[in-house]
Amino acid sequence: xAPSAMSRWTTSLSExxxxxxWLDDPGRPRPEPxxxxxxxxxLLVVGGGYSGLWTALNAKxxxxxxxVVLLEGREVGWAASGRNGGFCAASLTHGxxxxxxxxxxEIGKLQELGARNLDEIEKAVARHDLDCEFERxxxxxxxxxxxxxxxxxxxxxxxxxxxxxxxxxxxxADAVREQVASPTFEAGLWDRRGVAMLNPAKLVWGLKRxxxxxxxxxxxxxxxxxxxxxGAGMAVRTPYGTVRARKVALGTNIFPNLxxxxxxxxxxxxxxxxxxxPLSEEQLAAVGWKNRQGLGxxxxxxxxxxxxxxxxxxxxGYDAVYPYGGRVRAEYDDRPETYAKLAGHFFTCFxxxxxxxxxxxxxxxxxxxxxxxxxFGTAHQGKVAYAAGYTGLGVGATRFGADVMLDxxxxxxxxxxxxxxVRKKPLPFPPEPFAWTGIALxxxxxxxxxxxxxxxxxxxxxxxxxxxxxxx
Numbered sequence: 381x382a383p384s385a386m387s388r389w390t391t392s393l394s395e396x397x398x399x400x401x402w403l404d405d406p407g408r409p410r411p412e413p414x415x416x417x418x419x420x421x422x423l424l425v426v427g428g429g430y431s432g433l434w435t436a437l438n439a440k441x442x443x444x445x446x447x448v449v450l451l452e453g454r455e456v457g458w459a460a461s462g463r464n465g466g467f468c469a470a471s472l473t474h475g476x477x478x479x480x481x482x483x484x485x486e487i488g489k490l491q492e493l494g495a496r497n498l499d500e501i502e503k504a505v506a507r508h509d510l511d512c513e514f515e516r517x518x519x520x521x522x523x524x525x526x527x528x529x530x531x532x533x534x535x536x537x538x539x540x541x542x543x544x545x546x547x548x549x550x551x552x553a554d555a556v557r558e559q560v561a562s563p564t565f566e567a568g569l570w571d572r573r574g575v576a577m578l579n580p581a582k583l584v585w586g587l588k589r590x591x592x593x594x595x596x597x598x599x600x601x602x603x604x605x606x607x608x609x610x611g612a613g614m615a616v617r618t619p620y621g622t623v624r625a626r627k628v629a630l631g632t633n634i635f636p637n638l639x640x641x642x643x644x645x646x647x648x649x650x651x652x653x654x655x656x657x658p659l660s661e662e663q664l665a666a667v668g669w670k671n672r673q674g675l676g677x678x679x680x681x682x683x684x685x686x687x688x689x690x691x692x693x694x695x696x697g698y699d700a701v702y703p704y705g706g707r708v709r710a711e712y713d714d715r716p717e718t719y720a721k722l723a724g725h726f727f728t729c730f731x732x733x734x735x736x737x738x739x740x741x742x743x744x745x746x747x748x749x750x751x752x753x754x755x756f757g758t759a760h761q762g763k764v765a766y767a768a769g770y771t772g773l774g775v776g777a778t779r780f781g782a783d784v785m786l787d788x789x790x791x792x793x794x795x796x797x798x799x800x801x802v803r804k805k806p807l808p809f810p811p812e813p814f815a816w817t818g819i820a821l822x823x824x825x826x827x828x829x830x831x832x833x834x835x836x837x838x839x840x841x842x843x844x845x846x847x848x849x850x851x852x
Contacts, residue, residue, distance in 0.1 A: 388727075388734075389720065389723040389724045389726075389727055390720050390723060392723050392727075392736065392737050392738050393654075393716075393719055393720065393723055393738050393741060394737075395737060395738075395739065396654070396719070396737075396738040396739060396740055396741040397739065397740050397741070398713075398714045398740075398741055398742060399740060399742055400462060400463045400581075400740065400742040400744070401655040401688075401692075401694070401739070401740035401742070402462055402463070402466070402579060402580050402581035402582070403457070403458070403462045403463070403581050404740065405581060405582075407585075408581070408585070409585050409588070409589075411455045411456075411600035411601060412592075412598045412599060412600045413599065413600075414599055414600065414601045414602045414618075414619075414620060415451065415599035415602045415618050415620060415621045415623070416620040416621050417620070417621045418621055418622050418623075418624070419449055419597070419621065419622070419623045419624070420447075420623070420624045420625070421447045421448060421449040421597070421623065421624075421625050421626075422446045422447040422448065422625065422626050422627065423436075423439050423446055423447070423448045423449070423625060423626070423627050423628075423629065423789070424448075424449050424450075424451070424614070424616060424623050424625035424627070424628045424629070425439075425448065425449070425450040425451070425628075425629045425631060426450075426451050426604045426616065426628065426629070426630050426631065426632055426638065427450075427451075427452065427630065427631035427632045427633065427635075428450060428451070428452025428453075428455070428456035428457065428584075428588070428598070428600065429456070429457060429459060429460060429461035429584065429631060429633065429778075430461045430583070430584065430587070430631075430774060430775065430778035430779070431631030431632075431633060431767055431770075431774070431778040431781055431782060432450055432452070432629070432631035432632075433450070433456065433584065433587035433588060433591060434587065434778055434779040434781075434782035435629045435631055435782035435785055435786065436448050436450045436591045436596045436598075437504075437508075437587060437590055437591050437594065437596070437782075438779070438782050438783055438786060439629075439786055440591070440594040440595065440596060441594070442786065444594065444595075448591075448595070448596045448597070449596070449597045449598075449599070449623055449625070450591065450596055450597070450598045450599070451599050451602045451603075451604050451616070451618065451623065452598070452599070452600045452601075452602065453601070453602065453603035453604070453635070454600065454601060454603075455600050455601070456584050456585070456587075456588045456598070456600060457580070457581055457584030457585065457588075459633075459634075459635075459744060459745070460633065460634065460744055460745065460746060460747070460774070461580060461581075461583075461584050461774075461775075462580055462581040462584055463580070463653075463742060463743075463744035464580050464744075464772070464774075464775060465580075465653065465674075465684050465685075465686060465694055465696055466577055466578050466579060466580045466686065466688075466694070466775065467519065467575055467577065467674050467676075467684065467686065467773075467775060468498065468501060468514075468575065468576040468577070468578050468775040468776040469494075469498070469519070469574060469575045469773055469775070469776050469777070470491075470494040470495050470497065470498040470573075470574040470575065470776060471494050471574065471773060471776075471777070472490055472493060472494040472497070472753065472754070472777050472780055472801070473487075473490055473494075473752075473753045473801070474752040474753040474770075474771050474772075474773050475773070476491070476539070476544065477535070478751075478752050478753060479491075479753070480542075480544075481847075482751060482753075482801075482847060483799075483800055483801055485800075486799055486800055486801065487544070488544075489795070489799070490799070490801065491544065493780065493795070493796065494574075494776075494777075494780070495573075495574070497776060497777070497779055497780045498574070498576065498776055500779065501576075501776060501779055502514065502516065502576065504590075504779075505586075508586065508587075508589075508590035508593075509586070510582075510583060510586030510587065510590065511582060511586060512578045512579050512580075512582040512583035512586050513577075513578055513579040513582060513688075513689040514576055514577075514578045515576060515577045515578070515672060516573065516576045517575070517576065517577050517671060517672045517673045517674065518570060518571050518572040518573060518574065518575050518671075518673050518674070519570075519571050519574070519575035519673055519674040519675065519676065520551070520556065520559060520560070520568040520569065520570045520571075520673050520674070520675050520676075521568060521569045521571075521675075521676055521677075521678055522556060522560075522562075522565050522566075522567070522568045522675055522676070522677050522678065523565070523566040523567040523568065523677070523678050524564045524565065524566060524677050524678070524679065524729075525566065525678075525679075525833075525834075526566055527833045527834050528566065528567070528677075528678040528679070528834065529553070529566040529567035531678065531834065532550065532567050532568070532569050532678060533550060533567065535569070536548065536550040536569055547571060547572045547573045547574065548569055548570065548571050548572070548574075549569070549570045549572065550567070550568075550569055551567060551568040551569070551570055552567055553565065553566050553567060555568070556568035557668075558668070559668065559669070559670075559671060559673065560667060560668055560669045560673075560675060561666065561667050561668045561669075561732070562667075562729050562730060563731065564728065564729050570673065575673075575674055576776075577672065577673075577674055577686050577687075578775070579688070579689065580775060583775075599618075602618050602619070602620075602621075603618065603619065604616045604617075604618060604632075604638060605617045605618060605619065606638070607628065607638035607639070607760075607764070609760055609763075610624055611624075612626070613625055613626045613627070613763060614626075614627070614628045614760060614763050614764060616628065616638070626763070627763055627764070627765075627789045628760075628763065628764045628765075629764075629765050629766070629782075629785045629786070629789065630764065630765070630766040630767075630768075631766075631767065631778075631781075631782075631785075632768070633646075633747040633768050633769075633770065633774070634646060634648050634708060634745045634746065634747035634768075635708065637766060637768065638764075639757075639759045639760075639764060639766060641759075642757070642759075642766055642768065644808035644809060645749050645750075645755060645768065645769060645805060645806060645808050645809070646747045646748065646749050646768050646769050646809075647702060647706045647747075647748055647749075647809050647815060647819070648702070648703065648706055648707075648708050648745040648746065648747065648748075649700045649701065649702055649745065649746045649747075649748045649771075649772075650699075650700070650701040650702075650703065650712050650713075650715070650743050650744065650745055650746075651696065651697065651699075651700060651701075651743060651744065651745075651746050651772065652696060652697075652698075652699060652701075652715055652718045652719065652722065652741070652742070652743040653694055653695065653696030653697070653722075653741070653742060653743070654694070654695045654696065654719060654722050654723065654726065654738045654740070654741050655688070655692050655693070655694050655695075655738065655739055655740040655741075656692045656693045656694075656695070656733075656736050656737065656738055656739065657692065657736060657737050657738070657739050658690050658691050658692050659691045659692065659693065659733075659736070663732075663733055663736065664691060666732040666733065667730060667732065667733065669687060672686075672687050673686075674686040676697075680827070681697075681698050681699070681700075681827055682697050682698065683695065683696065683697040683698055683722075683725060683729075684696050684697045685729075692739075693726075693730075693733075693736075695722055695725075695726045696722070697722075698718075698721065698722060698725060699715070699718045699721065699722075700823065701715065701718070702815075702816065702819045702820075702823075704812065704813075704816045705812055705816075706809075706812075706815065708745050712743065712745070713742060713743045713744055714741075714742070714743060715743055716741075718743070719738075719741045723738065746770075746771060746772045747768055747769055747770060747771070748769065748771040748772070749768070749769030749771060749806045750806040750807045750808070750809065750847075751769075751806035751807075751847060752769075752771045753769065753770070753771060753773070753777070753801070754767055754768065754769050754770045754771075754774070754777055754778075754781050754801075755767070755768065755769045755801075755804075755805045755806055756781065756784050756785065756788065756802050757788075757805065758788050758789075762788070762789070762791060763789075765784075765785040765786075765788040765789045766785070767781035767782070767784060767785055769806065780796070783796060784796050784797065784802055807847075822843065
């Protein structure tokens with residue numbers, strides 16, 4: 381990168397606030413008081429992100445008489461649920477290619493359940509008046525290299541042969557640039573119905589309001605410190621009190637699971653994003669984007685980008701940073717070297733927007749697992765259920781995961797709990813220094829593949845053979 385270009389692009393970051401755009405909102409609700417003293421309930425939900433909130437809400441909708449308590453260690457949505465790109469996908473398997481590779485015999489059912497889950501989210505948005513800027517625009521997977529365009533066309537033909545291409549259109553270079561004008565776009569696959577755009581923080585806050593209206597008792601700034609059996613149920617200790625519950629659902633994702641054996645299945649991946657100032661009418665016209673789809677490119681080190689309700693562009697991805705030891709720390713949320721890199725990539729994609737400024741730049745931890753999609757389980761003789769490992773596609777899939785946890789706690793065999801995806805777990809990550817070494821080698825290999833026409837080296841081919849990987 382030439383010094384003059386670097387200076388020009390980093391100038392766009394000079395006024396960017398190092399805070400998540402979505403959470404920087406004057407309408408942000410006040411937190412509920414912390415738990416003090418002792419509580420009892422039928423169901424205790426630990427975690428106030430999407431996973432926990434959907435679990436509490438769905439539990440009350442299944443049985444309005446069920447007594448439900450939700451604990452959040454800080455404020456609801458402060459972590460991944462309030463920091464993501466706002467892509468609410470139907471996919472339960474971190475994309476169709478991953479699902480088809482891992483569960484080919486169940487892919488039809490997984491696709492059906494995912495589509496139904498996204499429909500149910502849309503209905504819940506209307507039913508509970510979740511003012512979260514929900515737009516069912518779909519998403520375009522774009523090719524920015526010729527080999528990627530060939531791969532997208534081949535993939536589209538494979539989907540057609542397998543009967544999985546319903547609602548998906550292949551776009552050549554002219555067609556994709558007619559949708560969104562970038563000189564870097566070579567082709568695209570438009571999934572017209574399988575993805576919605578939304579404001580992730582407003583979804584969290586709306587879910588919290590809905591839970592409170594239905595009688596869920598929500599306690600914020602109340603970390604769950606310890607989980608243990610207590611008579612016929614479970615007890616959770618907090619800094620100023622305890623909760624005794626018949627059943628417990630754990631939606632803590634990347635934060636240390638209260639069931640210690642689960643911790644080896646996830647590692648934190650730090651992801652980063654920028655948000656521009658609102659585009660003018662002239663700037664919007666220069667990029668087109670009339671159908672407001674979400675976009676993501678086809679590289680291993682990929683970008684995701686979309687328009688907000690006030691016509692800003694969110695631009696994120698590319699760097700996926702794993703800290704040695706898998707620690708989750710606030711200082712990792714801010715990474716200027718990644719912001720500079722992302723700004724350069726943004727103006728390469730949209731040179732017609734030179735002069736646009738970024739107002740926000742932020743990062744956060746994603747819980748990834750070795751198969752890239754959520755896993756589930758129970759502990760303490762079925763009195764505790766957990767879901768984790770969504771690997772960056774949890775905005776939609778967490779609602780499905782909530783229903784899985786509720787099914788497991790009820791001891792019910794359903795079409796969800798019968799899935800191999802639910803019954804089997806991914807391989808755990810090895811201890812350090814092997815985890816860091818393996819992840820670093822994988823990241824180097826993925827970058828090398830992007831630079832060499834997508835050709836995967838022996839390390840990646842071996843990882844593919846054993847169904848292992850690293851993603852965000």
